[in-house]
Amino acid sequence: xxxxxxxxxxxxxxxxxxxxxxxxxxxxxxxxxxxxxxxxxxxxxxxxxxxxxxxxxxxxxxxxxxxxxxxxxxxxxxxxxxxxxxxxxxxxxxxxxxxxxxxxxxxxxxxxxxxxxxxxxxxxxxxxxxxxxxxxxxxxxxxxxxxxxxxxxxxxxxxxxxxxxxxxxxxxxxxxxxxxxxxxxxxxxxxxxxxxxxxxxxxxxxxxxxxxxxxxxxxxxxxxxxxxxxxxxxxxxxxxxxxxxxxxxxxxxxxxxxxxxxxxxxxxxxxxxxxxxxxxxxxxxxxxxx
Amino acid sequence: xxxxxxxxxxxxxxxxxxxxxxxxxxxxxxxxxxxxxxxxxxxxxxxxxxxxxxxxxxxxxxxxxxxxxxxxxxxxxxxxxxxxxxxxxxxxxxxxxxxxxxxxxxxxxxxxxxxxxxxxxxxxxxxxxxxxxxxxxxxxxxxxxxxxxxxxxxxxxx
Ligand SMILES: Cc1cc2nc3c(=O)[nH]c(=O)nc-3n(C[C@H](O)[C@H](O)[C@H](O)COP(=O)(O)OP(=O)(O)OC[C@H]3O[C@@H](n4cnc5c(N)ncnc54)[C@H](O)[C@@H]3O)c2cc1C
Ligand code: FES
Ligand code: FES
Numbered sequence: 001x002x003x004x005x006x007x008x009x010x011x012x013x014x015x016x017x018x019x020x021x022x023x024x025x026x027x028x029x030x031x032x033x034x035x036x037x038x039x040x041x042x043x044x045x046x047x048x049x050x051x052x053x054x055x056x057x058x059x060x061x062x063x064x065x066x067x068x069x070x071x072x073x074x075x076x077x078x079x080x081x082x083x084x085x086x087x088x089x090x091x092x093x094x095x096x097x098x099x100x101x102x103x104x105x106x107x108x109x110x111x112x113x114x115x116x117x118x119x120x121x122x123x124x125x126x127x128x129x130x131x132x133x134x135x136x137x138x139x140x141x142x143x144x145x146x147x148x149x150x151x152x153x154x155x156x157x158x159x160x161x162x163x164x165x166x167x168x169x170x171x172x173x174x175x176x177x178x179x180x181x182x183x184x185x186x187x188x189x190x191x192x193x194x195x196x197x198x199x200x201x202x203x204x205x206x207x208x209x210x211x212x213x214x215x216x217x218x219x220x221x222x223x224x225x226x227x228x229x230x231x232x233x234x235x236x237x238x239x240x241x242x243x244x245x246x247x248x249x250x251x252x253x254x255x256x257x258x259x260x261x262x263x264x265x266x267x268x269x270x271x272x273x274x275x276x277x278x279x280x281x282x283x284x285x286x287x288x289x290x
Numbered sequence: 291x292x293x294x295x296x297x298x299x300x301x302x303x304x305x306x307x308x309x310x311x312x313x314x315x316x317x318x319x320x321x322x323x324x325x326x327x328x329x330x331x332x333x334x335x336x337x338x339x340x341x342x343x344x345x346x347x348x349x350x351x352x353x354x355x356x357x358x359x360x361x362x363x364x365x366x367x368x369x370x371x372x373x374x375x376x377x378x379x380x381x382x383x384x385x386x387x388x389x390x391x392x393x394x395x396x397x398x399x400x401x402x403x404x405x406x407x408x409x410x411x412x413x414x415x416x417x418x419x420x421x422x423x424x425x426x427x428x429x430x431x432x433x434x435x436x437x438x439x440x441x442x443x444x445x446x447x448x
Binding site: 004005006007008010030032033034036037038040041047051053055079102103104105106108109194195196 | 292293295312313315334335336337339342348349350351353354355356358359361402405406421423424425
């Protein structure tokens with residue numbers, strides 16, 4: 001089942017963790033374990049030579065505000081995000097996604113950093129974070145000092161389970177700009193039952209409302225491609241257009257073309273396209289009416 | 291050969307040490323290393339809640355948690371509810387309301403029920419049902435379980 005873990009580390013600071021990562025390279029990172037444990041048991045994830053538990057690293061915890069940006073620590077759990085007052089005030093669409101996430105027990109253990117680095121096309125925080133223009137912060141320690149680079153979340157995913165994180169890097173935080181007044185954002189998750197269901201599809205929508213249309217439109221879909229998808233053609237079809245029946249029909253048709261879902265046990269590709277079309281229509285009608 | 295490591299943690303209020311393989315789950319630690327078998331293995335993958343325990347005041351699925359991750363933390367299992375006021379109220383209510391049939395889900399259900407009640411106080415049926423979404427019961431149909439938790443909760447409030 002596993003190749004044999006040779007070393008277990010539980011660093012107590014970011015500096016310690018990054019130093020070890022730089023030295024060792026081959027490390028399996030552990031946060032809440034809710035993806036890693038079942039994947040390892042099923043043989044879908046192989047342990048590297050070192051297992052590093054991130055829990056003791058205080059720099060990765062909590063939610064804070066820095067100017068006009070919210071900093072969501074990689075170790076923030078889904079439960080913490082669900083109850084965080086800053087998230088509730090500024091990022092209700094992320095809160096909504098956390099509310100539809102698994103079960104209480106899993107929300108209590110699952111972390112934001114784990115959800116992002118697991119890089120499942122169905123990861124539920126990814127779609128709202130994409131439409132909120134979130135960036136990931138990647139920390140490393142190539143020499144004496146800690147180095148932090150930022151990357152738009154939309155560029156972070158390469159394929160299922162694959163990201164642009166380098167082996168010596170940790171995802172330290174997610175940075176989200178506080179939306180401007182007039183900002184509207186929606187999240188919709190379709191699953192066969194309300195709890196404990198991996199998304200069949202999910203939809204995120206955001207924009208700034210200006211007399212009857214949306215500007216700065218962002219649309220993202222989950223579980224319809226190899227990675228969570230920013231839907232640029234769909235965004236363009238909506239950007240600046242009067243939110244009337246004609247626009248909504250055109251946008252939904254564009255979305256149906258733009259997604260590239262697969263058939264799997266949860267749904268057929270055709271059904272997923274229908275869901276995208278119909279649920280985006282409903283979402284846009286709701287935005288137009290409110 | 292898998293690597294073992296020694297951990298120290300608090301289990302049901304008592305400090306203890308254990309030596310565990312680093313890839314072991316907390317469920318296996320509790321059942322096979324410590325010998326506390328009240329916590330049940332249902333699915334082993336986070337779907338059923340039979341393995342629910344409380345760690346640092348929050349409930350989690352012990353089958354998804356690495357045993358090494360118990361280090362330095364406070365872990366409570368179903369055994370900790372015996373003799374506690376809330377645990378006893380839950381036990382009486384589960385029996386009186388007929389919320390137990392085969393009983394396999396019951397330890398996890400009671401751990402989650404205790405968490406739902408103590409974290410949020412007495413609650414309506416909807417909030418209780420929401421709280422136990424992660425716990426499957428194949429026998430009762432949930433109605434009696436929700437009623438039992440509500441009864442135990444009302445006793446809490448009084
Ligand atoms: C029954 C069940 C139901 C679920 N339901 C949902 C659901 O509804 N929606 C959903 O989105 N997901 C769901 N999941 C998946 C899982 O719970 C989430 O993806 C969770 O957020 C993972 O977080 P974790 O802390 O447990 O990650 P872990 O399992 O600890 O780690 C996941 C991956 O991320 C890496 N990693 C973790 N932290 C970092 C970091 N800081 N830097 C770099 N890499 C890191 C790990 O090495 C690992 O590869 C479910 C899982 C189960 C078992
Ligand atoms: S045994 Fe852990 S959730 Fe089923
Ligand atoms: S009583 Fe049998 S599973 Fe719940």
